[in-house]
Amino acid sequence: MARTYGYARVSTREQNLDRQMDALREFGVAREDIFADKASGKDFERPQWIAMKEALEQGDVLVVKSIDRFGRSYEEIIEQWRDITKVRGAAVVVLDMPLLDTRRERDGITGVLIGDIVLQLLSYVAQVERESIHQRQAEGIAAAKARGVKFGRPKKRRPGTYKSTRKAYLDGHITRSEAASRLKVSISTFDKWLREDRAKGASE
Incomplete structure (x- = not known):
C-alpha cells in the first residue's frame, strides 16, 4: 500500500x-x-x-x-x-x-x-541570479581597485627588534619559539620572514 x-x-x-x-x-x-x-x-x-x-x-x-x-x-x-x-x-x-x-x-x-x-x-x-551576483561582485571589486582599494590581509610589519632577534636565533642563542615570542608573532610568521630573508640573500 x-x-x-x-x-x-x-x-x-x-x-x-x-x-x-x-x-x-x-x-x-x-x-x-x-x-x-x-x-x-x-x-x-x-x-x-x-x-x-x-x-x-x-x-x-x-x-x-x-x-x-x-x-x-x-x-x-x-x-x-x-x-x-x-x-x-x-x-x-x-x-x-x-x-x-x-x-x-x-x-x-x-x-x-x-x-x-x-x-x-x-x-x-x-542560475541567472548566481551569475548576476558574481558579475556584481566582479564589477564591485574592479571599481574598488580603480579607486585604490587594496584587498587581502595587510602584510605584517617586522618589529624593530627583528634583526637582533633573528641574529640571536641564527647564532643558536634562542629557539624559534623564543624568537617568535620575543617578536610577538606566531612561529609560522617568523619562519616566513626567515624564508624571505634567505630568498633575498640577506646577510646576518
Whole structure:
C-alpha cells in the first residue's frame, strides 16, 4: 500500500524544525513517516535524506514544505527529483508551491509535466541570479581597485627588534619559539620572514 512520507531540513542544530513538522503533519503525514535532517543543503549526503530515499517505493508520495528543503543546488535538486519521480515512481508535493505537485491522481500526466517545467524554470532563475551576483561582485571589486582599494590581509610589519632577534636565533642563542615570542608573532610568521630573508640573500 502506498505511503506518504515527509522530509524536513534545517541547516544548523540551533535552527528549529517545528514549523516544517507542523506543516507536514497538517498535510496528513504521520510523525513516524517524517524524516528530518539538521544539515547543510550543499549536497544530498544526509543521513535522513538517504534513509527516506531507501524507504520510497512505487506509488509513494514525498512531501516537503518548500523546494529549498531539498537543498541549495538546483542542478542536484533536478537530479534527485527525477530519480524520485521517474526512477522510483513516487510523487513529490511541495506545500509552498502548489504547481510542484506530481501526484498522478490529481492532474494525471499534466501534473508531472508542469512540475518538471516549473523546476526547470526555478533552476534557470537560480542560475541567472548566481551569475548576476558574481558579475556584481566582479564589477564591485574592479571599481574598488580603480579607486585604490587594496584587498587581502595587510602584510605584517617586522618589529624593530627583528634583526637582533633573528641574529640571536641564527647564532643558536634562542629557539624559534623564543624568537617568535620575543617578536610577538606566531612561529609560522617568523619562519616566513626567515624564508624571505634567505630568498633575498640577506646577510646576518
